[in-house]
Amino acid sequence: NAGVTQTPKFRVLKTGQSMTLLCAQDMNHEYMYWYRQDPGMGLRLIHYSVGEGTTAKGEVPDGYNVSRLKKQNFLLGLESAAPSQTSVYFCASISSRDSSPLHFGNGTRLTVT
Amino acid sequence: GDSVTQMEGPVTLSEEAFLTINCTYTATGYPSLFWYVQYPGEGLQLLLKATKADDKGSNKGFEATYRKETTSFHLEKGSVQVSDSAVYFCALRRFGNEKLTFGTGTRLTIIP
Numbered sequence: 001n002a003g004v005t006q007t008p009k010f011r012v013l014k015t016g017q018s019m020t021l022l023c024a025q026d027m028n029h030e031y032m033y034w035y036r037q038d039p040g041m042g043l044r045l046i047h048y049s050v051g052e053g054t055t056a057k058g059e060v061p062d063g064y065n066v067s068r069l070k071k072q073n074f075l076l077g078l079e080s081a082a083p084s085q086t087s088v089y090f091c092a093s094i095s096s097r098d099s100s101p102l103h104f105g106n107g108t109r110l111t112v113t
Numbered sequence: 114g115d116s117v118t119q120m121e122g123p124v125t126l127s128e129e130a131f132l133t134i135n136c137t138y139t140a141t142g143y144p145s146l147f148w149y150v151q152y153p154g155e156g157l158q159l160l161l162k163a164t165k166a167d168d169k170g171s172n173k174g175f176e177a178t179y180r181k182e183t184t185s186f187h188l189e190k191g192s193v194q195v196s197d198s199a200v201y202f203c204a205l206r207r208f209g210n211e212k213l214t215f216g217t218g219t220r221l222t223i224i225p
Contacts, residue, residue, distance in 0.1 A: 004156075031211050033212075040217075041217075042202070042215055042216065042217035042218050043157075043202070043215050043218075045212065048211070048212065050211050058212075090156055090157070092157075094211075094213075096211070099145045099162070099164040099206070100206075101147055101159040101162055102147075102149075102157070102159075102204075102213055103159075104149075104156035104157045104158070105156050106154075106155055106156045107154075107155070107156050
């Protein structure tokens with residue numbers, strides 16, 4: 001029972017480089033999310049998706065793009081990384097049923113130098 | 114809009130002490146309420162939940178009661194252990210909303 005799997009776990013980028021974070025869930029959840037977590041800031045929603053082929057902006061979308069080509073996968077892209085994007089990134093998924101809880105991956109720690 | 118307010122941390126307690134972490138919320142209707150726990154280096158895990166007024170969620174010795182009249186969902190544990198050291202997040206999900214609203218988290222440290 002894998003749940004939500006994020007790859008990679010750690011990454012170091014130089015300013016201006018690009019990368020893609022992959023999230024995969026095996027629970028057949030409709031909704032998927034990308035959050036970032038910074039010290040003292042709690043969780044902030046970057047982008048989310050309510051179904052295959054659909055995405056929407058969260059609180060802090062600038063500098064990120066996402067795609068959901070398959071129901072089980074949600075990709076987060078950084079086209080030109082900046083030091084302000086140094087953070088821990090969490091993917092999560094949830095069933096569309098209202099009382100369902102969010103299931104989180106273990107996070108990707110990204111450092112941009 | 115929806116909001117969740119948690120007591121600010123960090124909170125430091127001795128082992129076997131009684132724990133309360135306050136959480137109040139603002140939302141229309143009758144949201145589902147959740148407590149999540151985040152251990153060092155890990156993602157958030159669901160600790161407990163309650164889906165309607167007066168429901169009590171419980172897990173691993175932790176409890177929280179959905180109080181509609183005070184719009185609160187305080188987390189309690191009678192006797193904490195060192196292994197309870199973590200960050201705790203209160204959250205709500207409003208009916209028909211695909212997003213959860215989180216509090217800012219409370220860091221708890223238990224000393225032996």
